[in-house]
Amino acid sequence: MPEIIFTGPEGRLEGRYQRSRKENAPIALILHPHPQFGGTMNDKITYEMYHLFARRGFAVMRFNFRGVGKSEGEYDQGHGELSDAATALDYLQSLNPTAPFAWVAGFSFGTYVGMQLLMRRPEIVGFISVSAATNIFDFSFLAPCPSSGVVINGTADKICSPDAARDVMAKTRTQKGRRIEFQTIEGADHFFVDHEQELMDAASAYLDRRLGEPPEGLLFED
Template identity: 30%
Template sequence: MVEGQEVGQKHVRFGGADLWLEGVMHWPAGAAPLPAVAVCHPHPLHGGDMESSVVISICEDLAGASIVSLRFNFRGVGRSEGDFAEGIGEQDDVAAALDHLGSSEGVDPGRIGLAGYSFGARVALPVALRNGGVKALALVSPFLTDDDWERTRSSTIPKLFLCGSDDGYISAHKIQRLVGGLAGPSRCEIIAGADHFWWGYEAQIARRVAGFFQAAFQVK
C-alpha cells in the first residue's frame, strides 16, 4: 500500500480534454505495487451505472483479493460529462479508465485487467483487444456479435466468460461453445438458475471474477 493512501473507497475524476468522467477506486490493504482492474457497468439507457450491485460486488471481492479496482460511470451517466454514444464513444471512456489506473500511484501498470457486465462487456472487449496493456479480461453476460467473436478468436490474453443458465437475452451454451474455439487460456462458466440480472447471485459472480484475476496476476 502506498504511504498515505487510505484503504477503502475513493471518489475520483479522470479523463479531461473532451470530457471528465467520475469513478470510485477500491483500495485494498497490501504492499504496493498492486494489480488493478477497471469494471464497466451495464447499459445506461436501461438504468445501468457504476452503482450496479454486480459491479460493486465485483469491486469488493477484488479488494478482498488485494486487487485495486475502478468502477466508473460512462459518459452521460451520473456526474460524468457528455452524452450516450452508442457504445462507440464509451470505448474511449474505458481507455481513459485504464490510463487512470495505470498511472495511479501504488498500481502495477504491468498487471492491469478489464471486466464488463452486459453492455459493459460489449464495450470492454474491443478495447481489450487493441490495448496491449490489458493482461486479463472478464466478461459477464456479454452481448457479442459474430464479428466480435471473430476478432476475439486470436487473442491470447486470459479470458473468463460468465453466463446465467436462465439468461433470456443471450445463449449461455452458445457462448460456451464459441469460447471453446478461442486462442489463449479462455473459459466459460455457466451459473445454474441465474438470469441476465444476477439478483441473488452477485456473490457467486464476484467470487469467480476475483479468483480469475487473482490467478491471472499471480496474487497470493
C-alpha cells in the same frame, strides 16, 4: 472509496477509486452495464466485482460511462464508451505507474467494451466477463484474443443466450498459450437475481487461481 473526477474524451468522467496498500500493486478496471437501460457504476454486480479485486490487493476503479451520473457526454453506441474506458485505464495507470499488469472486468455491455479494450492494451493480462452480450454486439474483433479470461453466463439468461455466448467463445481464436474459459451458473438470469453469491464465488475462484500462476508473459514464453 473516494469519488474521483477525471477528464474524459467528451468532458469529465465520474468514478470511484480504491488504492492498494501494497507497493507495486496490479490494477483493475470495472465496467458497468448498458447506459441506456439503467447501467451505472453502482450496479450491484459492478460494485461487487470492484470489491473482489480490492480485497486481493489491486488498485481498482469503476466509473460511469459518458452521460451517466455526473459523467458528461452522450451515449455513443459503444464507440465513445471504449474511448472512455481507455482514458480511465490511462488515468488509473497514472495513479499507479509501477503496476506490473492490469485486469478488466465487465458486466453485459461492459463485457463488450472491456474485451475491445484488452485487444488494444497488452498490459491487460486477464478478464472476467459477466453476461457477455454476444447476441447483441459483434465480438468478431477478438481475432485473436490476446489474454486469458473467464466468461460467466446464467443458464436462464433470456437476454443473452448462454448457448450463443458459449458458441462465440468456443470459436474465438486466442494467441498462443491464452485460453478463454466459459462457465454457467444454473438457474441464473441475465442479472443473476438470487444467484449473486454463486457468481462471485465463480469469479473469485477463477481470479485466485490465475493469481497463483506465473504471469502470462512468463508462463507461455517460447
